[in-house]
Amino acid sequence: xxxxxxxxxxxxxxxxxxxxxxxxxxxxxxxxxxxxxxxxxxxxxxxxxxxxxxxxxxxxxxxxxxxxxxxxxxxxxxxxxxxxxxxxxxxxxxxxxxxxxxxxxxxxxxxxxxxxxxxxxxxxxxxxxxxxxxxxxxxxxxxxxxxxxxxxxxxxxxxxxxxxxxxxxxxxxxxxxxxxxxxxxxxxxxxxxxxxxxxxxxxxxxxxxxxxxxxxxx
Amino acid sequence: xxxxxxxxxxxxxxxxxxxxxxxxxxxxxxxxxxxxxxxxxxxxxxxxxxxxxxxxxxxxxxxxxxxxxxxxxxxxxxxxxxxxxxxxxxxxxxxxxxxxxxxxxxxxxxxxxxxxxxxxxxxxxxxxxxxxxxxxxxxxxxxxxxxxxxxxxxxxxxxxxxxxxxxxxxxxxxxxxxxxxxxxxxxxxxxxxxxxxxxxxxxxxxxxxxxxxxxxxx
Amino acid sequence: xxxxxxxxxxxxxxxxxxxxxxxxxxxxxxxxxxxxxxxxxxxxxxxxxxxxxxxxxxxxxxxxxxxxxxxxxxxxxxxxxxxxxxxxxxxxxxxxxxxxxxxxxxxxxxxxxxxxxxxxxxxxxxxxxxxxxxxxxxxxxxxxxxxxxxxxxxxxxxxxxxxxxxxxxxxxxxxxxxxxxxxxxxxxxxxxxxxxxxxxxxxxxxxxxxxxxxxxxxxxxxxxxxxxxxxxxxxxx
Amino acid sequence: xxxxxxxxxxxxxxxxxxxxxxxxxxxxxxxxxxxxxxxxxxxxxxxxxxxxxxxxxxxxxxxxxxxxxxxxxxxxxxxxxxxxxxxxxxxxxxxxxxxxxxxxxxxxxxxxxxxxxxxxxxxxxxxxxxxxxxxxxxxxxxxxxxxxxxxxxxxxxxxxxxxxxxxxxxxxxxxxxxxxxxxxxxxxxxxxxxxxxxxxxxxxxxxxxxxxxxxxxxxxxxxxxxxxxxxxxxxxx
Numbered sequence: 054x055x056x057x058x059x060x061x062x063x064x065x066x067x068x069x070x071x072x073x074x075x076x077x078x079x080x081x082x083x084x085x086x087x088x089x090x091x092x093x094x095x096x097x098x099x100x101x102x103x104x105x106x107x108x109x110x111x112x113x114x115x116x117x118x119x120x121x122x123x124x125x126x127x128x129x130x131x132x133x134x135x136x137x138x139x140x141x142x143x144x145x146x147x148x149x150x151x152x153x154x155x156x157x158x159x160x161x162x163x164x165x166x167x168x169x170x171x172x173x174x175x176x177x178x179x180x181x182x183x184x185x186x187x188x189x190x191x192x193x194x195x196x197x198x199x200x201x202x203x204x205x206x207x208x209x210x211x212x213x214x215x216x217x218x219x220x221x222x223x224x225x226x227x228x229x230x231x232x233x234x235x236x237x238x239x240x241x242x243x244x245x246x247x248x249x250x251x252x253x254x255x256x257x258x259x260x261x262x263x264x265x266x267x268x269x270x271x
Numbered sequence: 272x273x274x275x276x277x278x279x280x281x282x283x284x285x286x287x288x289x290x291x292x293x294x295x296x297x298x299x300x301x302x303x304x305x306x307x308x309x310x311x312x313x314x315x316x317x318x319x320x321x322x323x324x325x326x327x328x329x330x331x332x333x334x335x336x337x338x339x340x341x342x343x344x345x346x347x348x349x350x351x352x353x354x355x356x357x358x359x360x361x362x363x364x365x366x367x368x369x370x371x372x373x374x375x376x377x378x379x380x381x382x383x384x385x386x387x388x389x390x391x392x393x394x395x396x397x398x399x400x401x402x403x404x405x406x407x408x409x410x411x412x413x414x415x416x417x418x419x420x421x422x423x424x425x426x427x428x429x430x431x432x433x434x435x436x437x438x439x440x441x442x443x444x445x446x447x448x449x450x451x452x453x454x455x456x457x458x459x460x461x462x463x464x465x466x467x468x469x470x471x472x473x474x475x476x477x478x479x480x481x482x483x484x485x486x487x488x489x
Numbered sequence: 490x491x492x493x494x495x496x497x498x499x500x501x502x503x504x505x506x507x508x509x510x511x512x513x514x515x516x517x518x519x520x521x522x523x524x525x526x527x528x529x530x531x532x533x534x535x536x537x538x539x540x541x542x543x544x545x546x547x548x549x550x551x552x553x554x555x556x557x558x559x560x561x562x563x564x565x566x567x568x569x570x571x572x573x574x575x576x577x578x579x580x581x582x583x584x585x586x587x588x589x590x591x592x593x594x595x596x597x598x599x600x601x602x603x604x605x606x607x608x609x610x611x612x613x614x615x616x617x618x619x620x621x622x623x624x625x626x627x628x629x630x631x632x633x634x635x636x637x638x639x640x641x642x643x644x645x646x647x648x649x650x651x652x653x654x655x656x657x658x659x660x661x662x663x664x665x666x667x668x669x670x671x672x673x674x675x676x677x678x679x680x681x682x683x684x685x686x687x688x689x690x691x692x693x694x695x696x697x698x699x700x701x702x703x704x705x706x707x708x709x710x711x712x713x714x715x716x717x718x719x720x721x722x723x724x725x726x
Numbered sequence: 727x728x729x730x731x732x733x734x735x736x737x738x739x740x741x742x743x744x745x746x747x748x749x750x751x752x753x754x755x756x757x758x759x760x761x762x763x764x765x766x767x768x769x770x771x772x773x774x775x776x777x778x779x780x781x782x783x784x785x786x787x788x789x790x791x792x793x794x795x796x797x798x799x800x801x802x803x804x805x806x807x808x809x810x811x812x813x814x815x816x817x818x819x820x821x822x823x824x825x826x827x828x829x830x831x832x833x834x835x836x837x838x839x840x841x842x843x844x845x846x847x848x849x850x851x852x853x854x855x856x857x858x859x860x861x862x863x864x865x866x867x868x869x870x871x872x873x874x875x876x877x878x879x880x881x882x883x884x885x886x887x888x889x890x891x892x893x894x895x896x897x898x899x900x901x902x903x904x905x906x907x908x909x910x911x912x913x914x915x916x917x918x919x920x921x922x923x924x925x926x927x928x929x930x931x932x933x934x935x936x937x938x939x940x941x942x943x944x945x946x947x948x949x950x951x952x953x954x955x956x957x958x959x960x961x962x963x
Contacts, residue, residue: 082492084701104492106655106701110830111754112903114699115655127756127953128901134755142655142688144696145899147906147934148754148780149605149838152831156606156851157673159701175854185818186827187807192857193831196850197606227854300729302938322729324892324938328593329517329663332936333892345519345716346664352518360892360925362933363662365669365697366517366543367601367842370594374614374843375910377938393617403581404590405570410620411594414613415843445617598844607835608866610847629845629875638866659931694896695932 065236065253071204073098074251075164075234078202079105083161084154086110086194089133092164092204108160110190112151115143132190155190155197163198165191167205167233169220172267174230174242176203177222188225195226207235207264214266216240216247237261246270283454283471289422291316292469293382293452296420297323301379302372304328304412307351310382310422326378328408330369333361350408370408373415381416383409385423385451387438390485392448392460394421395440406443413444425453425482432484434458434465455479464488493654494706495685499529502679502707506535506644513600513645513671514542514552519715521664523648523681524551526707528725530646536560541600541642543593543667545569545577548719553577554726561586565640567593573719592620595637597670603641604673604702612637645675648712649698652682656703657696665697672702681709730891731943732922736766739916739944743772743881750837750882750908751779751789756952758901760885760918761788763944765962767883773797778837778879780830780904782806782814785956790814791963798823802877804830810956829857832874834907840878841910841939849874882912885949886935889919893940894933902934909939918946 066074072094079085079095081103087093096118099105107116109131116131117138125136139145146154154160169177176195179188195201205215216233233240233247237256240247246268252261262269284292290312297303297313299321305311314336317323325334327349334349335356343354357363372378387395394413397406413419423433434451451458451465455474458465464486470479480487496502503526506512512530516522531554538561545564546552555561557576569577569588580586591599592614602610611634615621625636647668649658658680660668672678685708713723733739740763743749749767753759768791775798782801783789792798794813806814806825817823828836829851839847848871852858862873884905886895895917897905909915922945950960 081490102490104490106492108701109900111757111900113900114701115693126899127951128758129899130755130757139693139899142653142657142691142700144657144691144693144699145897145902146696146699147902148830148834148904149907152834153601153605153673154699154701156831156835156849157604158606159604159673185807185815185825187805188827188829188857189805190830192829192855193851196853197831224855299727320727322727324729326938327663329520330666331663332938333930344662345714346521347662348518348520357662357930360890360894360928360937362894362928362930362936363660363665364933364936365665366593366597366667367670370597371838371842371910372936372938374594374598374612375841376843377841377910403570403578403588405568406590406592406620407568408593410592410618411614414616415594442618598842602847605835607847607849608869608871609864610839610844612844627846632845634845662931694899 065207065256068094071234071236074239075202075204079162084108084159086160086163086198088163088165090166092166095164108154110151110155112146112148113139113143115140152193155193158197158199160198162200162202163194164202164204165194167203167215169215169217169222170203170230170233171217171220172246174228175220176225176230177220179225180223182223191225195229200231201229203230203233205235207237214264217266237264243270283425283474286312289452289454292457293420293422297380302326302377304378304381304416306381306383308384310384313382326372328369328373330364330366331357331361333358370411373411376415376417378416380418380420381412382420382422383412385421385433387433387435387440388421388448388451389435389438390464392446393438394443394448395438397443398441400441409443413447418449419447421448421451423453425455432482435484455482461488491654494656494703495654496705496707499525499707500532502705503529503533505677506530506533508535509537510535510644511539511541511642513642513675514540515647515666515668515671517543517663517666521648521660521666521668522551522715523646524713524715525709526646526679526681527551527555531555531558531726537562539563539565541565541640543567544571545574547571547573547715548575549724550713550718551715556580556586563587563589565589565591567591567596590620597667599637599640600667600674601670603639604670607639609636609638611635640674642675643677645671645678647672647678647680649680649682651684651686652680652706653686653688653691655688655700656680656706657691657700658698658703659695660697669698672698677704678702679705681707683710683712728891731893731940732891733942733944736762736944737769739942740766740770742914743767743770745772746774747772747881748776748778748879750879750912751777752884752903752905752908754780754900754903758885758897758903758905759788759952760883761950761952762946763883763916763918764788764792768792768795768963774799776800776802778802778877780804781808782811784808784810784952785812786961787950787955788952793817793823800824800826802826802828804828804833827857834904836874836877837904837911838907840876841907844876846873846875848872877911879912880914882908882915884909884915884917886917886919888921888923889917889943890923890925890928892925892937893917893943894928894937895935895940896932897934906935909935914941915939916942918944918949920947920949
């Protein structure tokens, strides 16, 4: 391993390109929860010919785009606490009902960021172990949604791999990730490791292996 | 004991009189569930100067009187499946929410019939052990409501005591009854037995004791 | 492309039901009972069914008819005894149909739990009674509770008042009963609805069952009224 | 005599809160947060409080102010980390306030369970993580779940949009959040409401929280808007 020597080159797909690839993989009519931060980009790239229904865990199904200045209602917010809108056919519910949708396996896909992912699908994305521990709905989402898509840079800002043999940080969930989208490549999670589904055209496989601590299956 | 020799005299209070005594004991503003059958009489005798809110476990809070012929909606029924009405300020809910009101201890008083009551407050009122076993909401009500008032004839139609040392029939709940209203007397349930609160003026205490297998405390 | 869960034919709506399916049937008494969906299931002919419902059917229509057609092996319900419940009684007395009795609130909560991803919960209901036999118990703060397990199904048959293309539902009065929680607890939820409405008419504050819990909708504008049908001696098929 | 849960004075509404109370506070972020009730609690002065809420307050108003006044010993919440959460951070870093972190869905379900008379339930949430430490686990169908216990309170502080004299509530959009389930889980539920409405305006199909879960209502027609108040640097008291 040569973690510390890898450079943080802005290689591979841009964030928008990753978002677009995820958007392409959302089936028509699916119920999707987009995590706070990078995953919020995904909705912009959904093709016109399909309809996705967005869930926000604070009790909003059928969420629309962020509220324009003249649309702001501070009691119509998303899980990131930003003012949003609701689309026709949307609905409000209380927190126990909203998390029943999650825990009960009714959300088809949840897209989340990651600090670390292990080759068996463990996810760490809630705390570095320092500062105030704050989990929000992350543990419920990873345990409950049918598919967990991770959207992340392939390397940390220090150039270290995020796709590991085992996570070193406190886990959010065990064996929960089903797919990983990075700027370098897209992987499924199989019992034996990260199954390579697509690699960015500028990345060669040897470099990908060097940047990935966990086992890659071709 | 001389169970079989007791006669089924129609002594003591009428059913309406028992219902009226129970009605007097319902506090203003209380949430009350009246069981199917005899307990349904109670609501007629509530004094004008207080307001009781009736719960029907099939998802109706704020139940009004039975529906008149021109008011019948077969989808507005009570737990006995008879058409009823809803009062202003009433509301509908689903079964899980309705039984949350019961199981969560939000119903102040539930009035139920009984086949047998034991001196420690056990109640048997759902099956004789013969025929199709059918429990409905009885077990939830007795386990959940804050107070369980039993309304019953003091003797069975064969002249046998219903207030026993121990129930012989399958139980609905253990140590759940808080008060018993019969045509002969009114009892609280205490650790040591049936605490006599009021006796009908035509019943003498010796006769009451003969008609009651469980221990009476004066 | 727009999401639209409306199915034109009621027979198509139930076409995926298979022999040996477990089916939840909404309704309490006749309120909210999806009689027309059950009749379509009689046409479909699937057998060896397990039915989860509050009651065991009345007369020879709806669930009463389904049982009469000998399509049902087992009923899980709170109250199977009614003077109008003919077909269940006939078969129960001959040991030809199985019955699991569940207290009504426990039944509701087991269904809701399945929908909410909770495999088991503790309740004081039935403690000390024959219905607690064989169940694990546990003390919380000095009081005894029994463990009850989630109850799920392959299909839920539900009756609603209004539905839009997403499957957002509202119900009529006490016809709500088991319907919303059954929508949550089945792999496939099939709804018969009196009024299929435009999504613009859906008020987001007033949706009772959000569309996420609904798979198929079929419009039945004039559903049979059970009381009248039984009074008239109606029989299906 | 008519049931009427309206209280004229907000200070009277919270007057029964005592030192050492456990209080649920509704809201998710600023949506549905009963800021004026919390300010009345600051006036009331009760100390050594345990607060159950999703967040740990923002700025120096509402829960942020209550913590700033050192009335709170412990916070049970899912997300206490926010750049606007000043007072909690100050005290947490000095070990002057206790924190119990609960996953948001588990928090909601534990509250709902308390209201529904369920002392414990099993969930897959947090299995294999540090938040499962010390919790009983159990296998259901080959999968591991942990036991989570009901979370109740002495008081619930709730914000609603409309209330009638019975305490039937409706909420504004995502201000619903934890409010309805907290109403169920406390010994005494106190509601600040924007509009006190005549009972004739209550549609029985559209009640979100039935009055059975509500004890006291106080009207606050123009509640503070947290975003604006924090931008303006407002401080309470």
